[in-house]
Amino acid sequence: MSLSVELLESSFAQIREQELDFTTHFYTNLFTDYPEIKPLFANTHMEEQAKKLFKSLVLVVASLRNPDALTKALEGLGTRHIQYGVLPEHYPVVGSTLLKTLSSCLGSAWTPNTEQAWSEAYAVVTELMLKGAKYPTEILVPRYKN
Numbered sequence: 001m002s003l004s005v006e007l008l009e010s011s012f013a014q015i016r017e018q019e020l021d022f023t024t025h026f027y028t029n030l031f032t033d034y035p036e037i038k039p040l041f042a043n044t045h046m047e048e049q050a051k052k053l054f055k056s057l058v059l060v061v062a063s064l065r066n067p068d069a070l071t072k073a074l075e076g077l078g079t080r081h082i083q084y085g086v087l088p089e090h091y092p093v094v095g096s097t098l099l100k101t102l103s104s105c106l107g108s109a110w111t112p113n114t115e116q117a118w119s120e121a122y123a124v125v126t127e128l129m130l131k132g133a134k135y136p137t138e139i140l141v142p143r144y145k146n
């Protein structure tokens, strides 16, 4: 699958101008729509976490033209997520929260093409993180099996 790099870059340039707004909305949406996720962040310093999440999104978008670096970083991130209690079924939840938040922050720049570009990019991110996580295959939902 070839990602729509230019569309991802140009839309994310707009998000970078509103980092705090974006991350605040992201976690508000996540915990409002999926309250069952909240315990995973029970001992987390949320302001720091928001900065880390944003940094990793910056890295993902900056590395779209350098897939090898991206692969390594995301596999490592996926491995670490096991220790945070994250399960494969949580990835679609975060994905839909990401799209919802991008949509509200991008306003009229959120077009069907932008939506498709981010949805495909998130699928790739999920695939690489789950690969790095090496969950036992029986807990992987079929579409995430390697």
Ligand code: HEM
Binding pocket: 037, 040, 041, 043, 044, 045, 049, 052, 053, 056, 057, 077, 080, 081, 084, 085, 086, 087, 090, 091, 092, 094, 125
């Ligand atoms: C696009 C996918 C994701 C990205 C880019 C991402 C990014 C990050 C980053 C950068 C950290 C900081 C720690 C580290 O670097 O290891 C982190 C921690 C964490 N993430 Fe994610 N994450 C993703 C998916 C998820 C999912 C699906 C969940 C499940 C709800 C989740 C829950 C957590 C938790 C609980 C922590 C630990 C916070 C702590 O330190 O207490 N993440 N994530």
